[in-house]
Amino acid sequence: MSFTEEKTNRKLPKYLQIIDYIKEKIGNGEWPIGSKIPSQRTLAKDFHVNRSTVITALEELMADGLIEGRMGKGTVVINNTWTLLAKNSAPNWEKYVTSGIQQPSRRIVQEINKSESNSDLIQLSKGELSNEIFPLSAMKEIMGKVSKNIEAFGYEEPKGYLPLREALSVYLKTIGIQASPSSILIVSGALQALQLISMGLLQRGSTVFLDQPSYLYSLHVFQSAGMNLTGLPMDKEGLLPNHIHMTKGERGKAILYTNPCFHNPTGILMSEERRKEILAASEETQLPIIEDDIYRELWIDENPPYPIKTIDKNGHVLYVGSLSKTLSPGLRIGWIVGPEPVIERLSDIKMQTDYGSSSLSQRVAAEWFTSGQYQRHLERVRHQLKIRRQFVTSALETNMKNAAVWTIPKGGFFIWLKILPSISMKLLYKKALTKGILLNLGSIYAQEKGNYIRLSYAYASLEDLQKGIYELSLMIKELASK
Incomplete structure (x- = not known):
């Protein structure tokens, strides 16, 4: 939401609108002491004024003792309307913000996300x-059907809504994966799958081998959990498995992440032979694999090779899929397929984090699969x-x-x-x-x-x-x- 969409008194001169807006943010505790306020450029753009108007407003707020400019930090809040009158100061939220376990995204990534x-x-x-x-009419039809048949629902069982897992079990067979509903966990998108794996299966200091370049580098899922990313080179057929070299200390504390179908960001499609080579290298080194296959159904020229998971007979591969790229990211529905003890462990971690994905979204997703509308x-x-x-x-x-x-x-x-x-x-x-x-x-x-x-x-x-x-x-x- 832009600043001008929020409540301001448009009858006031613009510089007073800016002052009132900032005072309200500070007074309500939305911008506590230590917060960096938006840049002059941002304020000028959102209030449709030139920067001299913004500077006039900021100078008045500085004179009131509410904000000050700091070298290398921009303009920050130093007081609020309460602390100016009270003896006790507010907590230093800036210290808390910079002390959290989850690492912040790089500034450019934050900017892109916004x-x-x-x-x-x-x-x-x-x-x-x-x-x-976006299939608007089909989505309305399916949501209407689900709402007509809906009964009271609460939390789902830890692995997710059973009819959805049953539908996924049937769907996965069409791409060569044999997975019973008990070996499938419903998650809130592929990103949550990675977060659960980082929390539930790996320890601090673990190594995550992955394609380089990779979408994972734009996130801090594994790094925030104290793990190291080790990039492996690629060619036109995908990840090069002969570059996987583990030290003795890494054995049992490492995992391989790969995105074999229409790789993000390069678009590379891993060949069938390369998939076999990667699994062979994994089995030889006892290195588990996360196969992120969220783009596989977006083939244009011809069906891609079967997933690595289809040739995995020893439970080396955790297979991750999602509806976010093929249907709608707003549903927040993905899945992990793996050995049942692993799925049990991850489902327990999921229950501790959010007590299950949206019951409504899971019912809608199940209807997409069972009705034939998804294909x-x-x-x-x-x-x-x-x-x-x-x-x-x-x-x-x-x-x-x-x-x-x-x-x-x-x-x-x-x-x-x-x-x-x-x-x-x-x-x-x-x-x-x-x-x-x-x-x-x-x-x-x-x-x-x-x-x-x-x-x-x-x-x-x-x-x-x-x-x-x-x-x-x-x-x-x-x-x-x-």
């Missing part, structure tokens, strides 16, 4: 299906992604032929774009943002060499994709000429 909700931006980065592809929806999604992929590759050929190189993905959401001129990617990101275009730079995925962008063709409209790529090409040429 900007992804800005509908005024051209979203060239967003890993989500477009609203144009019909996937066919429509693949058709739309094929159109979008063709459109974007054509736009890239027209506008970026001499500025970048790329490989056409066989499915998923992303094109991994390597920018050829030696330019500042941070400057490109900032310049694009001022032009109303949001980018995801390769650096947030630990791409250490070369200049890369993860370009999504799944979310923005075709018109915005065309405009965004054209504007991007102009910015690259401009930066390269300096």
Whole structure:
């Protein structure tokens, strides 16, 4: 929500509106002592004024003793309307905020996360299906059906709503996985699956081997739990298993994470042979595998190879799936398939964290599977992604032929774009943002060499994709000429 959407007295001069707004935030305890207030630029943008108006407001608040500018920290709250009158000061929330176990996201990742909700931006980065592809009528129909048949419901059993796990057991057979409902855990999206694994199966100091670059580097799921990420190189067939080398101390304290289908961010599809090699390396070293397969149903050209889990006869693989990429992230429904003792352990941890995923969402998800609507929806999604992929590759050929190189993905959401001129990617990101275009730079995925962008063709409209790529090409040429 922007500041101007919140309650302000619009009859007052703008600088007084800003003062009242900040005082209200401070007085209500929303911005406690030690909080950094929004930048002058942000306030000017949200109140539709120039920065001199903001400076006038801030100077008055400083004179009142409520805020002060601090070197390297911006402008912070130093008092509130209560502490100015009272002897006891408020707790130092800033100290608490910086002391939490969960590490904060990198500043650029936080900025991207906030900007992804800005509908005024051209979203060239967003890993989500477009609203144009969202099955609104089918979702209304299914939700209506569920609501008509609904009875009183409370917490589900620890592993999740049984009819959904039964439906998933049937669905998983279509991709070669034999899993009974008792070996399936319903989670609130694939990210929660990783959090549960980090809490329930690994100890501090453990090593997480993973593809590099990887989406996991933009998060701090494992690092916040005191674990180390060790990146492994990839080629056009996926992760290179011969680079897995464990020390004696790592045995029993390591796990391998991989995203074999339409890898995020590179779009690489792991070959069938490579999947066999990875499982063989895992079995030889007794290294468990997390197979994150949330993009597999988004194939465009042909069915991808069966999951690694299908050839796992010894329980090495924890298989993670989700409806967030294929149907709706708002449902918050995912699943983990694994050995029953592991699923029992993770289900106990889940009960301790949230006492189960949404009962309503689980019922809706079950209806999508059992009605046959999910497979019909996937066919429509693949058709739309094929159109979008063709459109974007054509736009890239027209506008970026001499500025970048790329490989056409066989499915998923992303094109991994390597920018050829030696330019500042941070400057490109900032310049694009001022032009109303949001980018995801390769650096947030630990791409250490070369200049890369993860370009999504799944979310923005075709018109915005065309405009965004054209504007991007102009910015690259401009930066390269300096």
